Amino acid sequence: MIKAISREQLKTIRKRFERLYGSQAEKLLERFVMVIGRYGVGVDVAPEVDKWDERDSVLITYADTVCHEGEAVPLKALNRFARKHLTGAIRTIHLLPFYPWSSDDGFSVIDYRKVDPDCGEWGDVVALGQNFDLMFDFVLNHCSAKSSWFKDYVAGIEPARHYFLPMNPKKDFSEVVRPRTTPLLTKTRTRDGESHVWTTFSPDQVDLNWQNPEVFFEFLDILFLYLSKGMRIARLDAVAFLWKELGTNCLHLPETHEMVKLFRDVCEIVAPKAIILTETNVPHAENVSYFGQGDEAHMVYQFSLPPLLLHAFTTGNGSYLTKWAMELEPPPEGCTYFNFTASHDGVGVRPVEGLLPNDERDALIKHVEEAGGRVSWRAMPDGSKQPYELNITYYSALSIPGDTKLGAARFLCSQALALSMRGIPGIYFHSLTGTENYTEGVEASGQNRTINRRKWQLPELKEHLKDGVGKLVFNRYLRMLRRRTEHPAFHPDAPQEVFDVNLDLFVHRRTSLDGEEAVFCIFNLTGKTKQLKQLCPDPKFTEAEVFYDILRARELKPNSKGYTIKPYQALWLVPRS
Template identity: 40%
Template structure:
């Protein structure tokens, strides 16, 4: 590792050293596939770059370009080649150009490779290094405690030159697990990180990191060695670039997710996995009691660590993070409400052999629809509330491009592939999209305008810095969520009406107490509107950002 660091000491950006902050009030992540928007005959990274520059200026400071390496399945997460970008997306220079005006976040798929990867083919031919890179336990006893994210077989047999061999397949038969007890695997990925950094990537997402280390008679999840590897990767990244960020992706119960932040020397950032299902449940049930209770126990994190707050992503809406936060009855109601809106439910295999709900497969836009006669009733209001909610929280907000474009459940793609997650991975012909966006009444136009405006306002407020203090003021309420960000004269009150009814709120309530000049007036930052009296009438699913002004 030291040799790689010495050989690549020229990567470090000297200019960025003068600004040590990893994030600020303007920080926001746009999550997108390289070809979410496409133009026939053009490399999709070029199309994406052009679309973002024209339409998404304020909501794409950081771009999470989902897997761009060649892949055979699972939406890019079955990597078949680590050396090049998939030809239909473009090449390394396209990615580097995109990084000139944006921070680029990329996936490090550590747990497995495609069954077509050269390492697997070497394993089949019984030649190195593949023979020692692929996880192939001889004894299948002692693995009954393994915690799975899927309900497929844990092992598949591959016909090699030396006969049939069992290979570990955590996520499915096309994704063959690597043997991380071989230190050469680490070196391979350290070299890949260098390739990423040389081509404009500075934020590294550790995909499914919790699963990489296997030991008999354990859950094979979050092993001590995993945490040591995350620490090492952070040390490595920080010694190569000044503003590198490690993000862990662990769709697990909250305490387990937090384990990658609590020490302060592992991940810089972790996906805030309880947020999407709790927020969804609150909006479809008109009951925010669980969401308020969770917000009021928001954890204190070490310096230079924070959450990535998101609602939609390329995956489903994880249900394991709800463990300990939601009763089975409420969870059942959530599943039913998802199915009413055209969603599906994916399962994982439990230790006792039974299947258990693992994630909801539904587009976030469809999830925001009404279950009554008119699905579009208050749909855009619910959707915008959900996105403004993430902007107001402590941490860095993230938006998923298909959701921003009001993508409904993509039945056609799901029908072609049979992959449930494809319900939420729609691709858009960019020329048709530009035409649609010319209509100021179209849902994508409304969403983009509102989010660009909200992020512009957020950027100006020090109270919305990801590290700024946050407090929830509505622990015992189910109709409204009110949080404060910042302190003293900069404090902001973010008010969210979580119901389909108008809500009356008095500014004379003690939660709006203010220690500074009591003669100062209130302003709604979102609407650039001065508050005239002390009674607020908040429309259904409406959001206000209140601040005292002189």
């Protein structure tokens, strides 16, 4: 039975339509109501429950990251690998774009409603979702120039002839914020003559016209399809650029925020368990604006965490990380952070604007380059270039030449810190496996981001995990994840308090929602052993005589000199009487 929509819900949806599409609102509302039930979505809706708990974690991976000649398609190989190794450690698998695509490793989508046959079919996606929750990419800002939509635009066929943004190249675009150095407008030949279409990211990724409500309803249908295939989390890719208005910077416009709110409202009607996650690789204050007043994204990426964490562990100086974390506002009720250190993209540089001085930022860039990484740039209004992201695997960024074990310890300490922070952790596949820079891939593709996008043959991956770096990282990482699930203090909503204890330590406390469990999380950011009389000023810590160390599954007692912390050691300590 199709869920009845309350009068209040209808009023909210109408308000969103009015702000976006003005006088068309009433007709659009009627059309929206008629769509409910498509693909079975909105039928027999389960009552709203808690959206997340301490068992939540997300593995970020491409559908074809793991391949095997014995498997018909990569999605089957990934499913087999995940069932064998990840059960009990990972709750949700984020399948990066698995649709037919033409460039940008999937983010130039040709057909949103199909699975790339080189990866599998919808049945393989649904099968993966029988053992894990799923996150899909909702690539809203643009589609492929090879898509049927753009071909119809070129041919002048309805409705797609109005799906894009032809612009007059003589207009002033100097205020538009650019994430790339490629031209903003791309010339194309259409039935009606020459056209210059808006292309924020590349000539093959043509921006969509969200001022046309037909585009919204196209994506509403796609959203319902994804929900019907088991999607729990919808990742709104590059959503900050969604709405364009000449004379503005075309970034974070009010209509963009309104659209995110609209998608959240829709999900709360037809799929209350669904989560909206916004991907906005921008400075921190702009990033968290997508929480709205607790009525916008359920979850936002913690984009400042990866570069600040990398800076702290490569310098042994945690002051900038600590200051940022101490000033971090708790998210609104019903919202949380998505804490990650690495993804298919690089480590963003813009998110540390105002958090790291330029000389510290430049030193971090130099470190990444010396570790074999690359730097990607963006164009500025004055024609200059600024660093946009650092392309490197997180393991390679923290490895230590000549000392594999110490490098693995430094990397795992960084991951333990991210896992302990308030929010839901996201773990990139190549972090879980301790993958090093894929430089030969960069040379073959000519793309910096390929450095962190290696494709594994399953037998090759098995060998990697048996020895060397893979062996040092993989099992210990999974053990951290499994032990984390057993402690309610790591609930995404559990309060966090950060302490400014020492330049070379990062210390914070998580407390369960019922107040029954406290976990003190302490990290040595340096390669030196630390002997400290006291680790945390909190009375719950100073008054405890013994602790349980979650990570090592053993008791910890101070000695006559206090506490000894090994190089790059991570501690998750529960006080015991």
